[in-house]
């Protein structure tokens with residue numbers, strides 16, 4: 298069956314939760330809670346906020362006097378690290394495991410809440426000793442090792458704003474982010490393990506600092522032990538600093554305003570310049586902890602595994618902050634899913650008794666390819682709940698996940714959200730009947746709809762713009778250093794209605810279930826990672842051979858989409874196979890492996906509008922073999 302036909306068929310395929318799931322769910326009467334929350338979202342969120350500790354209570358739940366610059370829990374004093382660690386370190390939970398970690402080569406480390414709290418205190422003291430102050434931006438560029446969450450939490454503890462750059466990005470992407478955030482301190486590692494090989498993070502960091510020379514101090518975690526260049530007076534080993542007397546076990550947590558920034562996370566948009574979305578201490582802690590607890594039904598005895606990378610929003614919200622706030626035990630794995638064999642994940646689920654697994658459709662499709670024998674060889678009976686995020690999950694992958702991994706026992710929480718939203722927006726909870734490929738309905742207190750060009754709701758089963766109609770506590774507050782772009786990008790399209798524009802198209806079926814269709818802007822989702830066409834294009838034109846470039850996303854069985862690029866060469870360069878390879882290598886080097894086009898075509902010209910904008914739609918139609926009229930100018 299082709300994918301579209303499968304999606305249409307799956308609309309009538311409903312999976313009811315089992316009586317056991319309903320009985321054991323933390324949240325009962327969800328429909329009633331949802332109805333009440335939508336009637337009075339402020340009362341709902343205030344109640345949720347009361348479940349956390351505040352140094353000083355808020356005076357106003359929502360300040361909407363200056364839209365779209367909404368403020369939540371105004372006047373409240375808090376620090377997310379107090380809720381995530383400090384308070385647990387004083388209760389019985391101090392001896393509960395916070396983090397179980399396995400490295401790709403098979404080494405393991407575990408951290409109790411007390412131990413994690415101590416490490417964070419120590420590193421926070423190190424940062425303070427380097428003069429890191431409240432509001433200062435610290436860039437973190439690392440693989441999936443425990444020091445990554447430790448560094449994030451230490452920043453937050455001293456009131457610094459972390460900017461984590463995904464370890465899969467390279468030189469230019471890192472340099473741009475360091476530059477935009479004006480980071481004086483960079484935390485990185487000597488390397489990271491991936492598919493049995495070492496990724497040279499430190500040498501990429503060195504090159505990025507060379508391009509953006511604002512960095513004064515580099516702290517290097519020793520992970521792989523390979524020889525790396527250490528610049529005297531600039532570079533320090535993490536373990537050396539952590540053994541100094543200043544790195545003591547206790548550290549005062551900075552008192553933050555609810556609206557003080559917690560982190561900047563860069564994401565792709567319509568221009569080449571990455572957007573630094575700003576999230577805050579107060580609203581974000583309420584939103585992420587509520588959504589995680591209700592959707593993944595997190596209980597004291599769970600072993601929860603979010604297999605994303607902490608370098609993306611999924612990891613920020615649902616590996617680092619929310620699980621710790623809930624006092625949960627998380628598992629984290631450093632490396633590639635199929636290394637050294639395709640059973641790696643299933644083996645770890647068995648070994649560590651994982652109860653909740655949260656991953657992406659692309660990872661599932663990748664593992665599905667190896668066949669059912671690999672998961673079937675393992676005891677996966679500990680699993681009770683599954684999750685998916687990053688792109689629409691095709692019904693075929695959904696059924697495989699449900700039947701083979703969940704063995705027909707585990708509901709799948711398909712969570713739709715974005716870097717900008719901070720947490721889940723459209724998602725089921727365990728008691729909600731599921732349809733493969735639909736993220737079901739909006740979370741309690743969240744007002745989502747599908748509208749037409751004029752902002753009017755469309756009829757059932759019609760496509761339209763996916764919008765969010767009311768503010769929510771986890772929303773990004775601005776784009777770092779560029780509030781105008783924040784307004785322009787998200788709030789101008791439906792300004793008269795005051796809607797937030799998600800950039801996705803969607804439709805609602807007769808039961809009010811949302812079906813996400815995909816991006817309608819210049820964002821491409823490759824393996825669930827978000828890339829801007831402009832980012833890849835600017836990497837291509839930074840090569841001396843390329844005069845102009847345009848990229849499009851093309852459907853792919855495993856990765857969802859892959860990138861195809863069209864390049865016009867400068868005179869004097871020849872369209873050879875060798876140059877083709879060289880350009881791919883160049884993109885890998887500048888932006889990172891995820892941005893590498895799977896195909897590059899050399900052309901004489903690109904289809905453009907009169908105003909000179911590249912018509913990517915035409916390129917795509919052509920690539921898909923659809924009729925686009927005269928395309929003679931496209932052929933090289």
Ligand code: WT7
Nearest residue numbers: 611686687688689711712713714715716813827
């Ligand atoms: C875009 C946001 C949110 C964490 C990871 C992605 C797509 C995300 C789903 C889903 C269909 C999804 C959307 C969205 N997306 N989750 N469950 N079903 N599409 O965050 O990198 O900011 O990307 O990912 O297109 O707009 P992000």
